[in-house]
Amino acid sequence: MRIDVLIIGGGTTGAGIARDMAMRGASVMLLEKGDFSGGASGGNHGLLHSGARYVVRDQESARECAQECEVLRNIAWHCIEDLGGLFIRLKNDDGNYVDRFEAGCHDSSVPAERLTRKEVLEFEPMLSAQVEEGFQVRDASIDPFQLVLANIQSARALGAIVHNHSPVIEMVREEERIVEVRFKDRRNGQISTIKPELVVNAAGAWSDEVAKMAGCHVDLSKDCGALLVMSGRLVNTLVNRLRPPSDGDIVVPNRTSMVIGTTSRSIQDPRSAKVGDDDVKLLMREAVQMVPKLAECRPIRAYASVRPLVRNQGESRRASRSYQIYEHTDDGLDNFFSIVGGKLTTYRSMAEHLSDLLAGELGTTDPCRTAVEPLVERGEDISDLGLQALPTLQLQRRYGQLPEGMRERAMGTTSARSIACSCEQVTRFELDHFAVKEDVIDLSDLMRRTRAGMGYCQGTGCSIAMLSALGNKGGSPREAMSRFLCDRHRGIAPVLQGDQLRQEMFRADLLKGVYGFSIGEERCR
Amino acid sequence: MPGTDRCLKCSSCVRACPVVAEIGEMTFPGPRTVAVDAPRFGPSRVAIAEVAWLCSMCERCLEACPSRIGLPKAMLDMRASLFPNVRVRPGHERLLGNIDLYGLSIEPVRKVGGETMPKAKIAYFPGCIASQREVETMECSLGLLKAAGAEVEVPSGLVCCGSPLVKLGDERRCERLMDANLKILERYDQVVTSCPGCTVQLVEGYGLEALHITEFLTEVTGTKGMRFRPGSENIRLAVHHACHLSRGVGPHTKERTYELLSEVPGIELVSTGDETVCCGAGGSLLSGYPDVAGRMAARKVDSAIFCGAKIITAACPFCAMNLRRTGGIEVMELTQLISSRLRFPGQH
Ligand SMILES: Cc1cc2nc3c(=O)[nH]c(=O)nc-3n(C[C@H](O)[C@H](O)[C@H](O)COP(=O)(O)OP(=O)(O)OC[C@H]3O[C@@H](n4cnc5c(N)ncnc54)[C@H](O)[C@@H]3O)c2cc1C
Ligand code: SF4
Ligand code: SF4
Numbered sequence: 073m074r075i076d077v078l079i080i081g082g083g084t085t086g087a088g089i090a091r092d093m094a095m096r097g098a099s100v101m102l103l104e105k106g107d108f109s110g111g112a113s114g115g116n117h118g119l120l121h122s123g124a125r126y127v128v129r130d131q132e133s134a135r136e137c138a139q140e141c142e143v144l145r146n147i148a149w150h151c152i153e154d155l156g157g158l159f160i161r162l163k164n165d166d167g168n169y170v171d172r173f174e175a176g177c178h179d180s181s182v183p184a185e186r187l188t189r190k191e192v193l194e195f196e197p198m199l200s201a202q203v204e205e206g207f208q209v210r211d212a213s214i215d216p217f218q219l220v221l222a223n224i225q226s227a228r229a230l231g232a233i234v235h236n237h238s239p240v241i242e243m244v245r246e247e248e249r250i251v252e253v254r255f256k257d258r259r260n261g262q263i264s265t266i267k268p269e270l271v272v273n274a275a276g277a278w279s280d281e282v283a284k285m286a287g288c289h290v291d292l293s294k295d296c297g298a299l300l301v302m303s304g305r306l307v308n309t310l311v312n313r314l315r316p317p318s319d320g321d322i323v324v325p326n327r328t329s330m331v332i333g334t335t336s337r338s339i340q341d342p343r344s345a346k347v348g349d350d351d352v353k354l355l356m357r358e359a360v361q362m363v364p365k366l367a368e369c370r371p372i373r374a375y376a377s378v379r380p381l382v383r384n385q386g387e388s389r390r391a392s393r394s395y396q397i398y399e400h401t402d403d404g405l406d407n408f409f410s411i412v413g414g415k416l417t418t419y420r421s422m423a424e425h426l427s428d429l430l431a432g433e434l435g436t437t438d439p440c441r442t443a444v445e446p447l448v449e450r451g452e453d454i455s456d457l458g459l460q461a462l463p464t465l466q467l468q469r470r471y472g473q474l475p476e477g478m479r480e481r482a483m484g485t486t487s488a489r490s491i492a493c494s495c496e497q498v499t500r501f502e503l504d505h506f507a508v509k510e511d512v513i514d515l516s517d518l519m520r521r522t523r524a525g526m527g528y529c530q531g532t533g534c535s536i537a538m539l540s541a542l543g544n545k546g547g548s549p550r551e552a553m554s555r556f557l558c559d560r561h562r563g564i565a566p567v568l569q570g571d572q573l574r575q576e577m578f579r580a581d582l583l584k585g586v587y588g589f590s591i592g593e594e595r596c597r
Numbered sequence: 598m599p600g601t602d603r604c605l606k607c608s609s610c611v612r613a614c615p616v617v618a619e620i621g622e623m624t625f626p627g628p629r630t631v632a633v634d635a636p637r638f639g640p641s642r643v644a645i646a647e648v649a650w651l652c653s654m655c656e657r658c659l660e661a662c663p664s665r666i667g668l669p670k671a672m673l674d675m676r677a678s679l680f681p682n683v684r685v686r687p688g689h690e691r692l693l694g695n696i697d698l699y700g701l702s703i704e705p706v707r708k709v710g711g712e713t714m715p716k717a718k719i720a721y722f723p724g725c726i727a728s729q730r731e732v733e734t735m736e737c738s739l740g741l742l743k744a745a746g747a748e749v750e751v752p753s754g755l756v757c758c759g760s761p762l763v764k765l766g767d768e769r770r771c772e773r774l775m776d777a778n779l780k781i782l783e784r785y786d787q788v789v790t791s792c793p794g795c796t797v798q799l800v801e802g803y804g805l806e807a808l809h810i811t812e813f814l815t816e817v818t819g820t821k822g823m824r825f826r827p828g829s830e831n832i833r834l835a836v837h838h839a840c841h842l843s844r845g846v847g848p849h850t851k852e853r854t855y856e857l858l859s860e861v862p863g864i865e866l867v868s869t870g871d872e873t874v875c876c877g878a879g880g881s882l883l884s885g886y887p888d889v890a891g892r893m894a895a896r897k898v899d900s901a902i903f904c905g906a907k908i909i910t911a912a913c914p915f916c917a918m919n920l921r922r923t924g925g926i927e928v929m930e931l932t933q934l935i936s937s938r939l940r941f942p943g944q945h
Contacts, residue, residue, distance in 0.1 A: 153639070155639075155640075303637065304636065305638075305639040328634075329637070370602040370603075460626060460647060461644035461645070461646075461647040462638070462642075462644040465641050466638075466641075469641070486623070491622070491626065491630075494606070494626070494630055495637075497630075527634075527637075528637075529605065532605065532607075533606040533608070578605045578606075578607065582607075
């Protein structure tokens, strides 16, 4: 089997390259060690940047975001909630920054409309009375899980081979080429070898480790950012603090919650990414300054993910200040590429940029089409499923179009159309549909595809339905459940207070008392 | 929000809901989805409008919720926020039309109330149903009040109390009605009602001293003045506790109802076990979804018949009207039932 391009890493970057190259006619393979979006791609705010956040410090990034957020509005329409954003200055914030911000927006072509205090508060009544003025920008919220899945679905439709739960464990180098790449399929423990023409390292915070397998060097420092998920929506606009970017200055309403971000702490190993007590306190303290009512709001969970920061900028080919592409020629390799950094918002243009290089190597002349061809076609009518309006709308929001075969599942039985997760309005047939897919071996995999289990009850209502859809697939159901509960518990533990403490006690009691599943903390460590 | 952040996803409310029990979660997703889940969806919460009026406001969910979340109130808030942009059900449209034309939720067939200047200290507030459809309820209530020695009168110019509009989420129209009623009712020390929906609205919405007639007859006047016909034939009677009475006004009203019934000779109470289950009339369900309200009423009537009752009684003219629609059993509003056994039925 001939593989033109092997991509390591199934985040936005890797998935974007897979689609791009598959569209250009290359034979593509993508390997992801865990599940898609298991890295930073599933651990960010879900903020589709208008660019405004960068207009003062990094106009190149700002311009790039401003362009790409419009492209994504078109191609990834189904997973974007186009809410718009506000940048607000509070009473004691530096007024000089406002002029620099306005000038920056102008210079980097980021649309921004200046609003008076009154206009800001009319727009978002829940904002602090301390607000002095603001700008309206074109931020939006985006569902990163669905974005990655849609890229992968599109790549697969064009013939790409994509495996999750398949870590690359070894690379064999002969002279200036990687000749063999070995990966292990976690489903069966089998180790396979492939001989790709070109190898792309899109392993995010792990890209230094992957580079090491190829005998070369990417010098990363790693920065861990924590985020806090709050229940419900106090605001329906993305709220940013109008000051130089810093901790806890973003509130992103997305789906059924608000995400507050983020913090910054340097760490060594991306596996040790973790939310600290201080992180939660800091995020709350900052965010309530913008939205005071957040203080009364129920935290659901917290999570952390890792930004890879490139240290040896000197030798990198500076595509943009925000991301780097290495051709590793200094390392004596000529078929290995690393792409590190960037943003979710700019994943497509990053992928285009690297794919141009790859296409050059392969001698392909097909132009990039990812900016114009939507990931998912518009206009499917699913009213005939007979679902209520709210779940119908959520179904469209999740997939845009029903994935192939899902309609048949939905029509199978009446109970298939029942709601399995009421927090996120997920139907049973969605669980059934994905449960039989090869990609899905665990409850968390089901969750990332459907959102079941992501809501405020964190699986109290739906985990049994998820388990029953999955059957014996995840090995022993007891073990599968225990893994899932522990995974959820890790996110809940940092916010274990008030209503979420009651929730967790009830969840533990119900699942243990009725079904005998325990979430003992010892087991989770 | 009335504490909706406290939800634990225990589903007690869903299991308690009589509408869910009748038509299933696939048609009405229940109080948690309408009150707790839907509001979290931001702008797309408006999709819940499709089912948000399918609740009878029976407050069973409130009783069932271990977190004491104000689910009915939260659903009303949801309705109120959706109302301005929603296309209302045909039945609701008629109701709103009647309010605009007559100030009553139903088309009037008679003029009610004579007193323009208060002579008594106590006003009887008949409400739309007892004044226009279940007229006997009004007449019997007035009769019982007089027999019990109370000086009451029916002021003229009263309009709908606004309760149906609160249930629909139409705050604007409701305020207009309240202004009109308040001008009249302010002049009295006490208001007595037959319809528990009115009682709740007059107490909570208007802040008036209002009592339901079951309360008034037991707590204020007592029943000494009522003389009953001896040797009446026995009747096997099932009781329906109106939701807005037993949960809205308060659980003590159940005792009050039995107290009154215990005065009446020849009553043989039949226990059905579902006395406090909703008949489906309330919360604008009867006007919006008469089919659902009918099915819920039929279920209650069936269980009364099954238990051997010959008559079913409710201390609410609205419930009585809904139960009667099923046609399966004789239905008597409570004051009507009591009056039928008075020594001088013509007391009024
Ligand atoms: C806290 C935080 C908040 C952010 N917020 C935003 C935001 O709001 N908006 C925005 O636009 N951007 C945001 N970003 C940036 C954005 O999340 C990232 O730039 C983007 O997700 C990077 O995607 P990626 O595919 O390069 O990396 P990742 O998503 O990390 O993907 C790398 C993948 O490689 C896999 N992998 C590693 N080793 C191997 C191996 N040996 N074999 C196979 N696979 C392997 C990993 O499992 C992982 O899935 C944020 C970043 C952080 C850290
Ligand atoms: S008030 Fe009654 S009908 Fe309405 S949701 Fe609650 S239990 Fe159901
Ligand atoms: S009964 Fe209360 S806590 Fe339980 S699911 Fe319903 S609203 Fe939530």
